[in-house]
Amino acid sequence: xxxxxxxxxxxxxxxxxxxxxxxxxxxxxxxxxxxxxxxxxxxxxxxxxxxxxxxxxxxxxxxxxxxxxxxxxxxxxxxxxxxxxxxxxxxxxxxxxxxxxxxxxxxxxxxxxxxxxxxxxxxxxxxxxxxxxxxxxxxxxxxxxxxxxxxxxxxxxxxxxxxxxxxxxxxxxxxxxxxxxxxxxxxxxxxxxxxxxxxxxxxxxxxxxxxxxxxxxxxxxxxxxxxxxxxxxxxxxx
Numbered sequence: 590x591x592x593x594x595x596x597x598x599x600x601x602x603x604x605x606x607x608x609x610x611x612x613x614x615x616x617x618x619x620x621x622x623x624x625x626x627x628x629x630x631x632x633x634x635x636x637x638x639x640x641x642x643x644x645x646x647x648x649x650x651x652x653x654x655x656x657x658x659x660x661x662x663x664x665x666x667x668x669x670x671x672x673x674x675x676x677x678x679x680x681x682x683x684x685x686x687x688x689x690x691x692x693x694x695x696x697x698x699x700x701x702x703x704x705x706x707x708x709x710x711x712x713x714x715x716x717x718x719x720x721x722x723x724x725x726x727x728x729x730x731x732x733x734x735x736x737x738x739x740x741x742x743x744x745x746x747x748x749x750x751x752x753x754x755x756x757x758x759x760x761x762x763x764x765x766x767x768x769x770x771x772x773x774x775x776x777x778x779x780x781x782x783x784x785x786x787x788x789x790x791x792x793x794x795x796x797x798x799x800x801x802x803x804x805x806x807x808x809x810x811x812x813x814x815x816x817x818x819x820x821x822x823x824x825x826x827x
Contacts, residue, residue, distance in 0.1 A: 592622040595690055595744065596673030599627045600663030604681035605635040607789070612643050612650065614684035614787070620691035625650045626667045627681075631657025636681075661755035661763045664740075668754065677744045682789045689785035693744040696720060702779040703749035704771075709742050711788035719782040725774045729821045732778065738765035742786035749776060762810025769817040 597615045601608050608627070615625045627640040629652060637654055644650040655666055664678065675694065679685060689707065697705035700722050708716045723731055753770040755763050772778075 592620060593674040593694065594622050594624065594672060595620060595675045595677060595694070596667070596671035597623055597625045597677050597679055597690075598664055598667030598671060599625065599679045599681055600630055600660045600667065601627055601632065601636050601640065601681040602630040602657065602660070602663070603632045603634045603636060605632070605639050607682040608636060608639055609643065610684050611679055611681050612640070614687070615679055616647050616649065617687050618685065618690045619688050620694055623649050623690070624671070624673060626653060626670055627651070628653045628655060628663040628667045630655060630659070630663040659757060659760065661757045661759060665754045665757070668750070671747070674747055675744050676747055676750060678741045680741055680789075683741065684787040684789075686785040686787065689742075690744060692783070692785060693781065696779050696781050697744060697746070700777065700779040702777040703746045704743055704776065704778045705781065706737070706743035706778065707781045707786060708784040709739075709786040709788040710784050711790055716782040716784050721780045721782070723778045723780065725772075725776060726822050728772050728776060728778045729769070729818055732780070733765060733768060734818070737780070738762075738768065740764045740767055741788075745771065756813070759810060762814070766810060766813055766817075769814055769821070772821065774821075 599611055599615070612625060612627060615623065627650065629637045629640055640652045644652050653666055653670055655663065668676065677690060693705040693707060700720065702722065750771055753767060755767050
């Protein structure tokens with residue numbers, strides 16, 4: 590059986606100190622049929638030069654250089670350029686364990702799922718390896734509403750994503766809105782309780798700063814999500 594092509598989308602803004610570790614972790618996956626899309630989001634440091642240097646060493650790495658527009662726009666640019674049957678997202682200050690993509694591809698196939706996800710490091714327990722399969726409204730009820738709102742640490746079927754895109758202009762909550770657009774009544778999500786994604790707590794990140802006006806994006810996000818969540822929870826079970 591041939592391995593599916595998986596597109597790894599890495600948005601990068603002023604990430605010259607962390608990007609090499611992220612890209613190397615993607616390039617070192619035991620699932621080798623990959624394309625790695627580094628989307629330079631108008632960086633003002635050495636991010637672009639580093640990305641191009643890494644691409645020169647591995648033909649699977651492509652660099653997309655765009656004007657600064659935020660992480661959502663960068664991810665959307667990656668989605669438009671991606672050729673993979675499956676898609677995964679990696680932040681430029683994070684990393685993947687070498688077996689992450691292969692393991693999630695196997696879980697996705699075994700469970701006949703549209704999405705497979707895993708746990709992450711960063712003060713989290715390593716997990717037990719248990720797989721929980723959720724469908725339809727249960728993904729919202731038992732996942733999103735219980736804080737599994739991230740797009741990283743997951744592998745998505747491109748068919749499942751369809752035309753969904755990240756809402757641009759938000760700095761907080763864009764992941765949850767994307768997931769709500771992707772998830773349908775018959776969507777199958779296999780959650781693996783193993784920490785295969787390395788999450789780096791960034792003291793300069795959006796969720797680590799004192800109150801700033803962009804925190805109001807969280808209010809906007811939940812206003813936008815409320816109707817979608819209500820519709821999905823009213824859907825009949827699969």
